[in-house]
Amino acid sequence: MTTYVALLRGINVGGHKKVPMAALRELLTDQGYGEVRTLLQSGNAVFTASEKAPAALSREIQQAIEESFGFEVRCVVLSAAELRGVVERNPFPRSSFEPSKLVVIFLSGPVDPERLSGIDPQGYLPDEFRLGEREIFLHCPNGLGRSKLADVLGAADLGVTATARNWNTVTKLVLMTES
Known part of the structure; x- marks a missing residue:
């Protein structure tokens, strides 16, 4: 399993595109991701999944959010190694x-x-x-x-x-x- 970070764009800002973190954790778990954790209310999630291209994970998460919440949310996904590389x-x-x-x-x-x-x-x-x-x-x-x-x-x-x-x-x- 590989650890990934999903960074959702523009949620929970000014009362728009509300995505409670508990609901996000549940959604990601329902998608089959493991060890799902969130940080703050701005849409930061850490999870594990079988190794897959971050762009593919991003598309999966975006589609699941739109189906579940009824609005589009863009996100950027990085592996833990990619995030360490940024630092x-x-x-x-x-x-x-x-x-x-x-x-x-x-x-x-x-x-x-x-x-x-x-x-x-x-x-x-x-x-x-x-x-x-x-x-x-x-x-x-x-x-x-x-x-x-x-x-x-x-x-x-x-x-x-x-x-x-x-x-x-x-x-x-x-x-x-x-x-």
Whole structure:
């Protein structure tokens, strides 16, 4: 069995697309996944399954949610090893950021760097971003709520599903995959 993380996009925000975590755990268990656990109310689930491509798991979960709750929810699935790889690829030195001010935007696939070429990094300092393999690292020293760069990245047409988590959540999910 392989451990995976599912990151649901845009649920339980402002009273829209409500997916209670107990219901999500039950849904994933009913789909045949094992050891299902959730973190926070923002749609973070850790589970085990037979080894399968994350994109296939994502499609299965999205379909099950739509059938069960009646609305579409996009999600990004990563194996535990892929999530650890994201942590290892963090381009910002650990001593240079507060965990609540570093965000990882998880992507369903690689992004063509050309899609980000219209963003002038100098125009958004001190905020910075770095493109990873299937993620974008976004550092907002003054906080995410004040970041114009976060708004621009959120509105960018990346051509893939994207969902963001702060560094605290990312590291908690890694710990969950190890226990």
